[in-house]
Amino acid sequence: MSVFYLNNIKHFDPNKTFDCGQCFRFDYDKDGYSGVFRDMILKIKKNNETIIIETSKDISKDYFENTIVPYLDLDENYDEINADIVKYFDSDNHVIFKAMDVSDGIRILRQDYFETLISFIISQNNNIPRIKKIIQSLSMKFGNPFEYNGKLYYTFPSPESLYNCDIEELRQCGCGFRDRYIKSACEYYLQGKISYDYLIKQDYNTQLSTLMQVCGIGRKVADCIILYSIHNLKAFPIDVWIKRVIEKYYGTSLDINNLGSYPGVAQQYLFYYERYKKGE
DNA sequence: CCCCAGGCGGTTG
């Protein structure tokens, strides 16, 4: 086990970051969020102005700085991002300022590419508790177990394990009609047609069209993968929530094709703002 | 019982 402390980090609230719907394997546990990160448990909490990050495995300072910090997106400058967002998202009612205030501290995680690919395929026409349940079932069935504090946890399944399994086993995990979409994604992935290394070097439109070749990945799921794992902050996933938010606060005044460099972050702010207001 | 949930693919006019 390792522990790291960070001080004077502006614009980072672990609770908001892990509660804004971008990840499915973290849960609130008394004083912070913890969950499976690769092959270990990661716990992040905030005590006054100090961020405390614990890992179940022993990790080096290098690993922390080169892997954990980028994962938490702490190397990104959110003053700069927020300034750009305001230029494109301000309106007569100034809703973006309220959203930025309520949502301040949300960061866009750099999540594992394959895990994000599969998780957001599962997310379609589905709700968050059930998405989490399905991912947990898949991990228990196809992931690798590891123990921590006397409890068993499971890594996210490998592409090979999901590709080679019987499709009926995916059904048993609750995937429903998305089972063949998962198979399709694994096939493309293992053929190297949608690799992270390729996508990270492409522009946004190429990233979209490449991912949308996969049966079961449409525009919204592709945008989520691009935003939450490839970390192209130009991606702007439009789900039913965001569609409602835009209609409610912007009407037709927002030009979807001209939203600056960080609309993905603005999307998170608006989404969280609207859900927070609902009292969740 | 019906309805919906962070969509998508397929069909129809």
Add this chain to the structure above:
DNA sequence: CAACCGCCTGGG
């Protein structure tokens, strides 16, 4: 190309 429709499944 816009508008529908069915879809696994579990919860309200």
